[in-house]
Amino acid sequence: MSTIAIVGAGPQLGRAIGRRFAAEGFDVALIARTRSTLETIAGDLTGGGRRAEVFPADVTDRDALRDALTAAEQRLGPIDVLEYSPAPTPADLRRAPLVRAREVAVDGVLAAQLDLYLLGGVAAVTHVLPGMLARGTGTVLVSSGAGSGPLIAPYAASVQIATGGLRNWILNLHADLAGTGVYAAHVAIAAFIGQGGPASDPATIADAYWRLHATRADAELVIDDLPADFRERGLADKFLTG
Template sequence: MSTIAIVGAGPQLGLAIGRRFAAEGFSVAFIARREAALRELVDVITAGGGEAAAFPADVTDRPALAAALRDAERHFGTIDVLEYSPAPSAVDMTSRPVVEASEVTVESVIPELEMYVYGGITAVQQVLPGMLERGSGTIIATTGAGSGPMIIPQVANAQIATAGLRNWLLNLNASVAQRGVYVAHVALAAAIGQGRPNSEPDVIADAYWQLHQQRTEPELFYQDMPEEQDFRLSDKFLTDAE
């Protein structure tokens, strides 16, 4: 049985991706900070007849993140698909608020780099060697669309980091595609679960399954945002905060 590890799993998109892959026979490893919340996600998958397990870790704690992925590999045998989609919680947004482009400081960017770039590299490098050895695997990472396709100056400190992650993933795909590993970045501009049909978690999750199946495009710009939407907190709610 194949396994997907969802890092930064939350109750909307993370769970929906887990359900979509479980429906195709995948085991699901959920990784995020709060064990109790992860157990609820596991219960949804197992109640539907799937196999899932929780591996608590904070993506900004690199040793803990690597250990959680190792534990998932030991539990399930391999990680065949990695989906990386961390997002700040409401508490995070209080302690490390978004910063407008003209007010960015080094200090405002460091926590974002820890979450998106350093955490992303840690997660990928934990599973990539095994994928390359097997000659197969999928890595998908999700950020808000301000990582590249859209310009949203109100959240510039986060976008510096998400743009760095995006750039590396696109280069990584070019580096490993001929070795059987597919890497993709999802730039997500959608108010998840806010009533628009194409922004419902299950609909978006199907796009992830299609990426994994088709293995052609290194980037998906998923856009379903009403024109009047306020983008100031976009990188908070466009992904899947716990």
């Protein structure tokens, strides 16, 4: 049986991705900070012989993140698919508030954003990648808000420096992994998940993740469901969903 590890698993997108892959026969490892949230999601995914296990960890604590992934491998077997999509909590935003492009400074809030997005993503991916390469198969799907590249977001520059770096690395990883049997792709989400049109429905987005894994072709998928007036008012820079 195959295993997907969802890092940053939450009650909307994480749950939907877990449900979609579980429907295809995957066991699901759920990794995020809050055990109670993970246990609620796991209870919704089990059945039909499928397993969903919880491994609480903060992605900004790299040792804890690697320990959670190791525990998932020990309980559920090798990780065949890694999905990384950390979402900031109110505490994260207080610790690392949004900063306009003109206000970014080295000795400012940038380090906390790099911690959450770029360094956590690199830690998760590089943990599972050697095993995937050794087996000659595996999928890495990394998600961020579309301000990581496809969407310009000056108000959230402190976030976009971090997510832009992660996106760039994954796109390069996609190219570098050609011929290895391991596939990496970036998903740029320009949508209020669960709050907009049909394209923002968590199940619809999860279907797109499954297609990426199944077809293993595209380096990037952009999910665009922002309202037109949201763009016209110049508020797209406040969109942070990942």
